[in-house]
Amino acid sequence: MVTEKDVEHIAELADIGINTDEMGTFTHQFNAILNYFDVLDQVNGDTTVTRDLTNIMREDVVEPSLPRDEVLRNAAAQEDGFIKAPRVM
Amino acid sequence: MEAHELSFEPDDPYNAFLAVCKKASYGKGKLAGIAVAVKDNISTRGIETTCASKILKGYVPPYDAHAVELLRQSGAAIVGKTNMDEFGMGTTTENSAFGPTLNPCDTSRVPGGSSGGSAAAVAGNMVRMALGTDTGGSIRCPAAFCGIVGLKPTYGRVSRYGLIAYANSLEQIGPMGRNVSDVSTLLQVIAGKDRRDSTTYDRPYTHTPVADVKGLKIGIPQEYFGEGVDPKVAGVVKTAISRLKELGATTVPCSVPSMKFALAAYYVTCTCEASSNLARFDGVRYGPAADIKKSWHDAYREVRRAGFGAEVRRRIMLGTFALSSGYYGKYYSKAQVARENVKADFARLFSDVDLIAGPTMPTIAFRLKEKSDPLSMYLSDILTVPANLAGIPAISVPCGKVDSMPVGLQIMGRPFEDERVIDTAYAYEQAVR
Numbered sequence: 001m002v003t004e005k006d007v008e009h010i011a012e013l014a015d016i017g018i019n020t021d022e023m024g025t026f027t028h029q030f031n032a033i034l035n036y037f038d039v040l041d042q043v044n045g046d047t048t049v050t051r052d053l054t055n056i057m058r059e060d061v062v063e064p065s066l067p068r069d070e071v072l073r074n075a076a077a078q079e080d081g082f083i084k085a086p087r088v089m
Numbered sequence: 090m091e092a093h094e095l096s097f098e099p100d101d102p103y104n105a106f107l108a109v110c111k112k113a114s115y116g117k118g119k120l121a122g123i124a125v126a127v128k129d130n131i132s133t134r135g136i137e138t139t140c141a142s143k144i145l146k147g148y149v150p151p152y153d154a155h156a157v158e159l160l161r162q163s164g165a166a167i168v169g170k171t172n173m174d175e176f177g178m179g180t181t182t183e184n185s186a187f188g189p190t191l192n193p194c195d196t197s198r199v200p201g202g203s204s205g206g207s208a209a210a211v212a213g214n215m216v217r218m219a220l221g222t223d224t225g226g227s228i229r230c231p232a233a234f235c236g237i238v239g240l241k242p243t244y245g246r247v248s249r250y251g252l253i254a255y256a257n258s259l260e261q262i263g264p265m266g267r268n269v270s271d272v273s274t275l276l277q278v279i280a281g282k283d284r285r286d287s288t289t290y291d292r293p294y295t296h297t298p299v300a301d302v303k304g305l306k307i308g309i310p311q312e313y314f315g316e317g318v319d320p321k322v323a324g325v326v327k328t329a330i331s332r333l334k335e336l337g338a339t340t341v342p343c344s345v346p347s348m349k350f351a352l353a354a355y356y357v358t359c360t361c362e363a364s365s366n367l368a369r370f371d372g373v374r375y376g377p378a379a380d381i382k383k384s385w386h387d388a389y390r391e392v393r394r395a396g397f398g399a400e401v402r403r404r405i406m407l408g409t410f411a412l413s414s415g416y417y418g419k420y421y422s423k424a425q426v427a428r429e430n431v432k433a434d435f436a437r438l439f440s441d442v443d444l445i446a447g448p449t450m451p452t453i454a455f456r457l458k459e460k461s462d463p464l465s466m467y468l469s470d471i472l473t474v475p476a477n478l479a480g481i482p483a484i485s486v487p488c489g490k491v492d493s494m495p496v497g498l499q500i501m502g503r504p505f506e507d508e509r510v511i512d513t514a515y516a517y518e519q520a521v522r
Contacts, residue, residue, distance in 0.1 A: 007406070014364060014409040015386060016402050017394025026403065032464045033407065037353045040423040049425045056287050070151040076378030085373045086381045086388035 002030050095122060095166040103191040103200070105209040108137050109169040118164030119278060125160055126210045126219040129170040130177055131262060132251035133157050136167070140253050141185040142175045144396030148375045154251020155286065156220060156262045156279040163278045168216060171206030175398045176367065177224050177255045179203050180466050181455060182231070184400045189457060194236055194494055198454040201234030203227040207265050208235040218271050220279070222252060224260040225355050226449075226473025229485035232265055233449035233497025236487045238272045238514065239265040243504050244480035245290045247276075248283030254366040256359035257288075259477040269486060269515040273298050276507065296508040298515035303337030305513065306442045312348040313447025313472055313499075321491040326448040329488035329498045329517060333446070336516055343438055343445070347430040348475060354427035355474035356467055357411050357420045363401075364408030370396065403463060431478040439503045444513055448472055449485040449497030472499065482507040486514040488521075 002010075004023045007030060011018035018026065068081055077084035095113045099106075107129050115122050127133055130140045132150035134157075139145040153161065160167060174184040182190040182205025190205040192198040193213035200209045204221030208231030211219050221228040223241035232239025240263045247262045254260075264275035273296065280294035309330060314323045334340055345351075372379030372392035379388040397405070411420035438445060451472060460466040476483035481501050488498035498517065502510040 002410070006410075010406045010410045010413070013413065014405050015368075015389045015393060016397070016405055016409075017390035018402075019394070022399075026406070029403065029463050030407065030410075032462075033356070033467070034410075036464060036467075037357060037411075037420060039350055039353050040357065040420065040427060043350055043423045043427045043430070045426050049429055053288075066151050073151065074148055074375035075373065077373075077381050083374060084381050085371075086379055086383050086385045088385045 002027060002034065092116060093122065095124060095168065097124060097166070097168040099215045101215070103193055103196065103209040103213050104188050105171055105190050105206040105213060105215060106169045107139060107141060107172050107187055107206070110136065110167060113166040113168045115166035116161070116164045118162065119274065120160065121164035123165055123218065124168045124216040125165040126169055126171045126207055126216045127157060127167055128204050128207050128219070128221050129173055130222060130253045130255070131157060131220055132253065133167060133170065136170060138170060138253070140176045141173045141187055142396065142398065142401065143186045144370045144376045144392070146377060152251065155248035155283045157251065159278050171204070171210055171219060173206055174203035175401050176253070176363070177203040177222060177227055177260070178363070178400050178404055180226070180230055180469050181460060182206060183457065184398055186398055192235055192454050195454070198456055198494070199234065201231035201450070201454060204265065205231045208232055208237055208239070211235070211237045211265055211267055218264060218266040218275050220262055221265045222260055222262050223477065224256050224359060225470050225477050228263045228265060229449045229473050229483060229497065229499060230470070232485040233495065234454035236495030237265060237267055238269050238484065238486050239263065240272050240276065240484045240507070240511070241476060241482065242276065242280065242507050243482045245288050246280050246292055246294065246505070246507060248286040248289050250283055250285040256362040257366070258362060259359060269298055269511060269518050273511050290505070292505050294507060296511065299512050300516040300519040302333055302513050302516045305338045305444060307333060307338050307340045308343035308438050308442035308445045309340050310343050310345045310445060310447060312345050317468065317471065318448060318451040319453070319491070322448050322452060322496050325489040325491055325496045326498055330446055332520055333513065333517060336520055341442060343442065345431070345434045345438070345475065347427065347434045348471070350427035351431050351475050351478060352467065352471050354424040354431065355470070355478055357424035358428065360404045360408035361412050361421050362408070364405045364412065367401065367405055372396070400463065428478045431475055432480070435475070435479045435481060443502070443509065445501045447499055449499040453491050453494035453496065476501050480504060482510045484510050484514045486518055488517070
């Protein structure tokens, strides 16, 4: 069982932003879905999954990339060829 | 390249398109001048690409997805971007920020999802073929619901470069069309190795469909005809399978015991991958602007609350929870073991049979708003997710009707035997034509 407090905590971890009026519905739906996921408790074993893939290595060579102005075109806030972001500290 | 223009201004009564190129340029090649629609989670240089989400409104990719590059090189006219469930998260195309797509066979019903716009554009005769993407059935479900053909290729056969990621380990770009030949032709164009997607294999597809199933052994899993599957749908599909027998195939009953865990394994895996993949949508590099005067977390939360729809937020939170400290072992680890069991079940079956067949979807297309509860929507994916977990090719081909709505026959094959899956669908299609 997850509680509204748990959902609030998860929303915070995920930086998803949750409204108080959504909390009840989300909590209810989470419990129904997580209850269904409990079927996985019956899966035997916890072996580490291995894949038959090998690393693909290459030399670190500079190749042409997209022009800066094209990359910046979708950014809302920019200055001197850089993207402006909210302050972190 | 010699350039021509195709004019494309369709009425769109089904809301299949999110963006339309009224003058679509095209060149020479295998698909010269053929109108092709592209699902809106596949990057198209110069054409707005939103994943049907408000968080990408206004985003114009500066580059083409590999599959789109190949389309352009083959002369195709890319005529528009198709509606979908936001970021591919849904089974009905109702989870679009820009309104649902309607099913051309009955506009009171959903087209299926998440590639519902691509399916409706093909079924509604607006385009001859379209690209979709399939993470847990998102090509095959709408193909079945709209009465067209759709293929999820073997994982690694088509590059995912430029596909806006939702659940990388599961999803593939694939072809949709009115018939098997068109689907095969489109796969010829988009398949092959791409060094920008390290999960691609050097397995180009150069096949032309052959209508021959003589001597093929087809496994019929009991789980595909069991609880939750509409008996009328099961009946239509059984009739289709007996048609394959008349054409020279043999059938044998079989079982996929890991199906019991498949849906949970799928939803745990895809939500975990989504919680990581969708962290990039922060309103800084693209999409509606974050308020840069605010602190990082406040600005980020505000953008994501306003930009993501309910299902996307639900899945991001579920994945965040399943990966969080103390729950990882219970959910993600177990889901990966279950996934290996599904793969092992298919490997075991494919040592005996050449193909596995059953219904694509357990029911016909739902009515709009019929599946309002998330879990009941998830449950309808039960017959399509196993192929994604196992990475195997799977096609849906129309095989009859129930209550005047199309039903899809699903044919799954061994990894990289997309050719055989296509041949079998083609043999069936030619026989019932």
